[in-house]
Amino acid sequence: MNLNNIYNIYFIGIGGIGMSALARYFKANGKCVAGYDKTKTDITDSLVDLDIAIHFEDSVANLDNRFLNPETTLVVYTPAVPKSHMELTYFKNNGFTVLKRSQVLGLITQNTFCLAVAGTHGKTTTTSILGHLLHECNVPLTAFLGGISENYNSNLILNGTEVSVVEADEFDRSFLTLHPDMACITSMDADHLDIYGDASALIASFKDFTKQLKPNGKLFVKNGLPLKGITYGIEDDADYAAQNITIENGTYVFDVKTPKTVLKNLQFNLPGRHNLSNALVALAMSVEYGVPIQQLAKALASYKGVKRRFTYQLKTDNLVFIDDYAHHPEEINAVHQAVREMYPNKKVLAIFQPHLFSRTQDFAQDFAKSLSQFDELLLLDIYPAREMPIEGVTSEWLLSLMTAKNKKLVTKDTLIENIKKSTADIILTIGAGDIGAEVSKIKKALQNES
Structure with missing residues (x-):
């Protein structure tokens, strides 16, 4: 066409x-x-x-x-x-x-140099970092993002048509419409089992995706995944490795070992080792594409993030309010790691809205374990999205599986009054449903209290 x-x-x-x-x-x-x-x-x-x-x-x-x-x-x-x-x-x-949508994306990108980001977690952040790095280094690109970039206040970065940066979405096997010149795979954790049936079918689909690479294409894989390619990892022996990591005023400062050199004292402003990993592979893809290394450090330091990805809503000495899109147990674990690393010894309240009955059913025990790590938990009803209810799969049932002592089922109508009763120093809203629409109401209520 x-x-x-x-x-x-x-x-x-x-x-x-x-x-x-x-x-x-x-x-x-x-x-x-x-x-x-x-x-x-x-x-x-x-x-x-x-x-x-x-x-x-x-x-x-x-x-x-x-x-x-x-x-x-x-x-x-x-x-x-x-x-x-x-x-x-x-x-x-x-x-x-x-x-x-995925077929159209395939048509748009087929005559470009295409860099595709795949994985069950981290696609949107990695794609937005990669798009930002290339844009700041004057690469003529179009980047299609799965979130609103804080740098551009848009989900589209438009700076030319020679290069395309896209998310390669595993949902509905959409990524098999793409033929990238470079691709990365950030993770292959089980998800979308309503589509795939089991984890092995999902992994097989990712392997099929690697075969979509153009001849002489480059594949980047997180160290430890069962795939061959250019590896990247945090504090390990990968081809691209983040090393000597410290935190200074809420910012990561680190070195990156590449196959040819070591980049010293890079700065990255997003909290969480998962985000540092996303930045690392975006950096690796930029280096392999041919962007001058000296330009990348400045570009990386100026990256601001994606809305609803560990987005600070309030940040004062007495109270921090963060909003995040996490909707899978591993993503919740990543948010927990980030908040504990940035705010050790602080009391954390998490407000979670499960997304999809099928996902809640498939990962109930993992959700219960990940959510029980927080000091307090408020749980909203399941957001159905495209699904009909599944008998027995409810937020009440999920709550009963959690070991956390300070946990409660709430509605949107009672959410703010329950938040006000909390003694937490850090408040998190988490989920991929319509919980994002509650964020501004919560922020306003907290501002009025302070």
């Missing part, structure tokens, strides 16, 4: 983080863009500000006539949209080209 012959792009699920990045990209490239989403959000508001028409009712009657010509219109949808969606059904039954 030749995108040059397409003038109109219609998105079903345009408010999704990955979909909205594509919408921004096509709008910036002169296409006529519009879309549907079921919910109005900050993201849809930002797209409307770009003069992208969006409606929130699933009805063919809402479609602009410009998008009713199958010869000049491409329809992009997300797998999260139900098959019964009326607009999607109309387009499929009337001769339109209808593609998943």
Whole structure:
């Protein structure tokens, strides 16, 4: 398919983080863009500000006539949209080209030098660091991010079209539409078992992804994963290794051993060894791409992070409030490690909203163990997203599995009053559902208390 012959792009699920990045990209490239989403959000508001028409009712009657010509219109949808969606059904039954987001990403990147970031954890942060490093070093790139970059206040970095930086998403095996020149795999922990069935099928899919590399492509793998490639790791004997790590005023200061040299006294501002690992592989990919090493230190030090990835909402001498997207037990463990490293001996309250009934069921014991590490826990109901309830899989059941003594089930209506009762020094909101919408309310309430 030749995108040059397409003038109109219609998105079903345009408010999704990955979909909205594509919408921004096509709008910036002169296409006529519009879309549907079921919910109005900050993201849809930002797209409307770009003069992208969006409606929130699933009805063919809402479609602009410009998008009713199958010869000049491409329809992009997300797998999260139900098959019964009326607009999607109309387009499929009337001769339109209808593609998943991942297929469109494959089309955009096929004629670029593509750097892809895969892994069950760390994709968004690693992609945003890599995009930032290359942008700051004047590489002509387009980076599609799975989160809102604090540096660019966007999920799209647009600085040219020769190079593309993308997340390679394992959900629905989407990453098998990509053919990268360079790729990294940050982790292969079991997840999305509603799609894969078991961990072995997930691992097999990652191995299939490595075969998608172009001839002479380079694969970067976290040390210890059962794959061959350029290795990276923290304080170990990997090809790229972070060494002599210290923390100065909340900032990591460290050296990086590369296959050819040692980079001294690099600075990185995001807390957590998992984020340091993400920065390390982004640095390694930049070096192997050919960016001058002396430019990378300054670029890395100026990286600010991604919204909802260990994002500070309040930071005072008496109280710290952090918001994070973590929705898998290993991600919660990483957040716990980061907060304990940065704030030793402080009392920590975690507020968690489970995401998906299937994920809660598949990893219940691991969730219980990871969440029990915090001093206090407030647990919200499960966010269903695309799923129907599973009998017996509830937040009450998950809470009963936890060994933590100071734990409580709460609703959004009672959340703030329960937070105010806490004596914690550090407050964390964690989850991938709509808990993010509560963050500003919590922040306002805490500010009024102080």
